[in-house]
Amino acid sequence: MFTKLKYAATTAAIAASALALAACGGGGTTQGAAPAQELQFGLSADVPKLQPHLDQGAAAMMLDSVLHRGLLGYNAKGEITTALAEKYEQTDPTTYKFTLHKGLKFHDGSPLTSAEVKTSFEDLANPKSAAKIVSVTQGIQSIETPDAETVIIKLKSPNAAFLSYIADTTAAVLPSAAFTAGGESWVGAGPFKLVSHDKGVSFVVEKFDGYYNAGSVKLNKIDFPIYTDGQARTNALLAGDVDLIDFVPWEEFDRVKSDSNITLDAQSGPFMYLNFNVTKGPFADAKVREAVALAVNRENVVSAALSGNGTPIQGVPVPETSPFYNKSLANGWEQNAAKAKSLLAEAGYPDGFTAKMLSTSQYAFHKDTALSVQSDLAAVGIKLDLDLPDWATRVSKGNAGDYDIAVSGSAGVVNDPSFLSKFVTGPAEHTRSFGYNNATINDLLAQGVAETDEAKRKAIYDKLSETILTDAPFVSLAGRAQAYAYQKSVTGFSNIPGFLTFNSGYTLTETSIVSP
Missing domain, CATH: 3.10.105.10 (Dipeptide-binding Protein; Domain 3)
Known part of the structure; x- marks a missing residue:
């Protein structure tokens, strides 16, 4: 027998806990405003042209996860969570109803409504777009948008993994121009917005105050200096030049683990x-x-x-x-x-x-x-x-x-x-x-x-x-084994288990830096 399932976001307790950590570094009881939270993230590759619907590799997915959002996402345990959708329900074996947060917008201030969701999913289902999840989105029979905050997706047949697929970073809702021939998208609806990209050198993103859950985001800024050489990336972490790196080289695992100031997070x-x-x-x-x-x-x-x-x-x-x-x-x-x-x-x-x-x-x-x-x-x-x-x-x-x-x-x-x-x-x-x-x-x-x-x-x-x-x-x-490594002062970041490791950037919304 089919059982109706309903889900809703629950982030308040996590947010309160992380804020407390950020305000109480070193075991003290510091009063007043917390210092600006800026993270240095050593990234393994440049992404000259970000096309979030494609499989462009780990570095691109990290940027996707901070700049963009889809209807759903993942938490640190690899469980599906709500994102642009405030809640959702499966009303029958092939039908899903999503209710969006009110007042959603992209980084450029343009509105994000059910119309933009429909356009994105239609493009994700178009074989010409070569979307990473096209094998699943092609199973969509229809998309209805009865009002600005409601999206009803009906599948041609049941799909036991449908919700998992649309929680992937590559299922982001994008401005329509992102899917045009040669299109790319640095403008999203995610927790951070791009402020600079020095090709081959770095990306810099800052907190987006228009994000639907901006109050829970601890970091004000993330600087992604690019270290394409694995040893140089590791050296930067061990020297304290960066707070966190991706793609820890396997030959460097033992050296990283031997530093008591560093956490090696491998899955x-x-x-x-x-x-x-x-x-x-x-x-x-x-x-x-x-x-x-x-x-x-x-x-x-x-x-x-x-x-x-x-x-x-x-x-x-x-x-x-x-x-x-x-x-x-x-x-x-x-x-x-x-x-x-x-x-x-x-x-x-x-x-x-x-x-x-x-x-x-x-x-x-x-x-x-x-x-x-x-x-x-x-x-x-x-x-x-x-x-x-x-x-x-x-x-x-x-x-x-x-x-x-x-x-x-x-x-x-x-x-x-x-x-x-x-x-x-x-x-x-x-x-x-x-x-x-x-x-x-x-x-x-x-x-x-x-x-x-x-x-x-x-x-x-x-x-x-x-x-x-x-x-x-x-x-x-x-x-x-796929590993991130970070300073002990970094809290809240997590390597999501199994195949979902490349979605780990989602946990940057819960990341903060605490005093040693």
């Missing part, structure tokens, strides 16, 4: 994998892709690229903690060089071939993963020439299909097996194999997300995993 969830251009050449053949999956030594990837801070993944990356995990399918890509050579011979490449591998020099773990895989594939006859541009170029080349095989690192959009849709279906996008489409896989994904009986859903996802193991739309390599 498992993201994973490394390979994707392919399947529109031409050897990788258009599933046997060749499966051969790659069987040729790789994943222990070497964990050791060489992640300094041991990871776990080999020899099958579809469904975590062991998931109710949909199947141990019998978890090692379907266990290393087997002999079988890999046999598959290559069956595909017409008994002597191997030469191909171009795309990775990036900007993140050492991406480059080191490429070097590890290059060695393994050479052993079965596949010779790879490495292409290692900066991150922004790597993304653009991936989107354009300018590669044969590529190293990727990402996470599911949600902590649910439906996350696999991001990696196997949708318009061209750098995190999935270029040109890949499999009707059977697409149908199984649709069946799985619409099924409410858990046992039947598990059977569907088992069949999906079996299909992926033989068709190899991507090749899992290793799960990785």
